[in-house]
Amino acid sequence: MPQLTDPDFSKTVVLLCKHSEDGAFGLVVNRPLITTGRVTVEFDPPMSTDRELQVWIGGPVEPYRSWVLVGEEPDEAEELGGVKIADGLYLSTSPMLLGKLLEPVPPPRTRLIVGYSGWGPGQLESELEESSWLLSDIDADLIFSTPADRLWEAAIRRLGADPAALQMSKGVH
Helix, strand or coil: CCCCCCCCCCCCCEEEEEEECCEEEEEECCCEEEECCCEEECCCCCEEECCCEEEEECCCEEEEEEEEEECCCCCCHHHHCEEEEECCEEEECCHHHHHHHCCCCCCCCEEEEEEEEEECCCHHHHHHHCCCCCCCCCCHHHHHHCCHHHHHHHHHHHCCCCHHHCCCCCCCC
16 A cells, blocks of 8 residues: 555565465565676576676565566476466576576576565454555566566556555455
8 A cells, every 4th residue: 555654565566475374475576676796696516697687675574585486387397396376477496497597598577586575473464454455466467567666556556546546444344
């Protein structure tokens, strides 16, 4: 919601990857960073790239952990080593896939995401009751085809709403 002022989540779009009675796990999908200089990943042997590598901030929790979000059907499920989030959208921790991101021509519709967004048991439900978040179906094209600085507004408009007209209120029980 526009009134959500937490700097970690203000004007973010979060891909909710897992939700259970134990809590929720999601990734912010509209916070890119561009690294400059040489990037080296600890492989054996080490791999590096001199090209700009786009890294996305998935949230404030465990910023040293990384995932690869893939917006295509994988060629081989074993290579992906990940979890299906929705049709055509997978989350992986595969070192092989991470290595491909360092190649001169990385795979399309693939993002390196560091950190994640997490909620304890009942926390997300409470935030939803307070109307802190809007819910929408997952749209991989929206995630991968919309510029990051326009994704938040595009996601809200996709729901048929005007971001300027939204107000937070207690949800209906």
